[in-house]
Amino acid sequence: MTNLTTIIMAAGKGTRMKSTRPKVLQPLAGKPLLQHVLTTAKKLGSQKNIIIYGFEGRQVKDAFANESIDWVEQAEQLGTGHAVQMALPVLPTDGKSLILSGDVPLIGVDTLEKLSNTDSRFAMLTINIANPFGLGRIVRKDGKVIAIVEEKDATDTQKQISEINSGVYCVDNAILHNYLKNLNNNNAQGEYYLTDIVKMAVDDGIEIATVSPTYQFEIEGVNDRIQLANLERTWQAHQAENLMKQGVHIIDPSRFDLRGTLTVGRDVEIDINVIIEGDCTFGDNVKIGAGCVIKNSHIASGTVVQPYSLFDNAVVGEQNQIGTFSRLRPNAVTAKDVHIGNFVELKNTQMADGAKANHLAYLGDSTVGERTNIGAGTITANYDGVNKFKTTIGNDVSVGSNVVLVAPVTLGDKVTVGAGSTITKDVAEDKLVVARGRQTVIDGWVRPVKEKK
Numbered sequence: 522m523t524n525l526t527t528i529i530m531a532a533g534k535g536t537r538m539k540s541t542r543p544k545v546l547q548p549l550a551g552k553p554l555l556q557h558v559l560t561t562a563k564k565l566g567s568q569k570n571i572i573i574y575g576f577e578g579r580q581v582k583d584a585f586a587n588e589s590i591d592w593v594e595q596a597e598q599l600g601t602g603h604a605v606q607m608a609l610p611v612l613p614t615d616g617k618s619l620i621l622s623g624d625v626p627l628i629g630v631d632t633l634e635k636l637s638n639t640d641s642r643f644a645m646l647t648i649n650i651a652n653p654f655g656l657g658r659i660v661r662k663d664g665k666v667i668a669i670v671e672e673k674d675a676t677d678t679q680k681q682i683s684e685i686n687s688g689v690y691c692v693d694n695a696i697l698h699n700y701l702k703n704l705n706n707n708n709a710q711g712e713y714y715l716t717d718i719v720k721m722a723v724d725d726g727i728e729i730a731t732v733s734p735t736y737q738f739e740i741e742g743v744n745d746r747i748q749l750a751n752l753e754r755t756w757q758a759h760q761a762e763n764l765m766k767q768g769v770h771i772i773d774p775s776r777f778d779l780r781g782t783l784t785v786g787r788d789v790e791i792d793i794n795v796i797i798e799g800d801c802t803f804g805d806n807v808k809i810g811a812g813c814v815i816k817n818s819h820i821a822s823g824t825v826v827q828p829y830s831l832f833d834n835a836v837v838g839e840q841n842q843i844g845t846f847s848r849l850r851p852n853a854v855t856a857k858d859v860h861i862g863n864f865v866e867l868k869n870t871q872m873a874d875g876a877k878a879n880h881l882a883y884l885g886d887s888t889v890g891e892r893t894n895i896g897a898g899t900i901t902a903n904y905d906g907v908n909k910f911k912t913t914i915g916n917d918v919s920v921g922s923n924v925v926l927v928a929p930v931t932l933g934d935k936v937t938v939g940a941g942s943t944i945t946k947d948v949a950e951d952k953l954v955v956a957r958g959r960q961t962v963i964d965g966w967v968r969p970v971k972e973k974k
C-alpha cells in the first residue's frame with residue numbers, strides 16, 4: 522500500500538514479566554515480540570515505521586539496530602493517546618497509519634490488509650469475545666460505532682457488550698493530527714486514551730469501519746510469561762496445522778516447534794520434539810527423528826535423519842542417512858547417498874556422492890571424495906591454534922580407524938590409510954600408508970606390585 526506509516530506502541534515496561542528485558546524483547550517462536558509486528562508491517566509495504574519506546578529504550582534500539590526505524594521516546598507512560606501524540610512530529614500529514622502494539626505479536630498480514638483497505642478514514646479491528654473483562658468495549662448506535670469505553674469507565678450496561686477493541690487501527694494521518702491534541706485525561710485511570718478520538722471523529726461525521734481478525738490469536742496481547750507460553754503453543758499449533766494441510770506427517774503437533782519458516786515437499790515426516798529454526802527446506806520423503814534441532818538448513822529428498830542430530834547452516838543432499846547424534850555445522854555440504862553416523866561432526870566440509878563417516882569422527886575444513894570411507898575415530902587436525910588448514914581426501918579412499926590427518930594434507934584417489942596413523946604429508950593415489958609405531962613386545966618386563974607392610 523502506498524503512503525502507509527506504521528506506529529508501534531512499545532513503551533510499556535511489562536512489569537508482570539519480572540524481567541530486566543523490556544516486554545517487547547521477550548521471544549515468541551524464537552523472535553522478539555516486536556520483531557513479529559515489524560516484519561508484518563513491512564510485508565504490508567509500510568514505508569515508515571515509528572516505534573514508541575520507553576522502558577529500557579537502549580536495549581530495544583540495540584535489538585533493532587539493523588532496521589530503518591523512526592524511534593520516538595515516551596518518557597512517561599501517560600496512556601495510549603499520549604503515546605501516539607509523541608509520534609506526531611515525525612508523522613506525515615497525508616496518508617494513513619496503522620497503529621499496532623509491540624506486545625500483540627501475531628497480528629496477521631491478511632487481517633491488516635483488510636483493515637487498511639476499507640473505504641473509511643478510520644478503521645478499527647474489533648472482535649466479539651466471551652470474556653471481554655478489562656478491555657475497551659465498542660459502543661454502537663443504530664449499528665454504527667459511536668465510541669469506545671474502557672472497562673473502568675463503563676456503565677453496567679456497557680460492560681455487557683461483548684464486542685471489544687483490539688487496539689489495532691488504520692487511521693488517516695490527518696485525523697491523528699487534528700484530534701490527538703484535544704485529548705484530556707478526565708477518566709477513571711487518569712490516562713490520555715487514544716480511544717477518545719473515536720468519539721471526536723464521529724462527532725465530526727466521520728464513519729468508523731470495523732474489521733474482524735481472521736484468527737482470535739492475532740489480537741492476543743502478552744503481559745506475563747504464562748500468556749507468553751500459551752500464545753507460543755497456540756502459534757505452534759497453528760503452524761503445525763498449516764504444515765499438515767500441506768501434507769507433512771507431524772507425529773505430535775503438541776510437541777512441534779518451528780521458529781522461522783519451513784518449506785516442504787511431499788510426505789515429510791517429523792517425529793516428536795524437533796526444533797526447526799530460521800529458514801529451512803525439507804524435500805519429498807524427508808524423515809526427521811525425535812529431538813533433532815535444525816537451523817537454517819536444507820535437506821533434499823529421501824534423506825533420513827535419525828534422532829538427536831543437530832544441523833546449523835548445513836546443506837544435505839538426496840538419500841542421505843544422518844545420525845543418530847550427528848552434528849552438521851556451518852557449510853557442511855553433502856551430495857547424494859552420504860552416510861553420517863553417530864557422534865560425527867562436520868564443519869565446512871563437503872562430502873561427495875556415496876561418502877561415509879559412520880562413527881565418532883571430526884571432519885573440519887575438508888573435502889571428501891566419492892565413495893570414500895572415513896573410519897571410526899578419525900579426525901582432521903585443522904587448527905594450529907591460530908590458523909585453519911584444509912584437508913583434501915580423494916575418491917575411493919579408505920581411512921582406517923583412529924587416524925589423525927594433520928592439515929594441510931592431501932590424500933590422492935584410492936589411498937588406504939592404516940588404522941592409528943598420524944598423516945602429516947600428502948599421499949599419492951593408490952598408495953597404502955601407515956604412520957604409527959610398530960608393535961613391540963618387551964621381554965622380561967614385570968608389572969610393579971604393591972609391597973605388603
Ligand code: UD1
Pocket residue numbers: 530531532533534573595597598599600601602603604622623624625655656657658669671685686687688713714715716742
Ligand atoms: C487499550 C485500549 C483498549 C483495548 C486494549 C486492547 C486505550 C485507552 N485502551 O487498553 O480499548 O481494548 O488496548 O489491548 O487505548 N502503551 C504505551 N504507552 C502508554 C500506554 C500504553 O506505549 O502510555 C502501549 C503498551 O505498551 C501496549 C499498548 O500501548 O503495547 C496498549 O497498552 P495497554 O495498557 O496494554 O492497553 P490499555 O490502555 O489497557
Ligand code: CA
Pocket residue numbers: none
Ligand atoms: Ca493501560
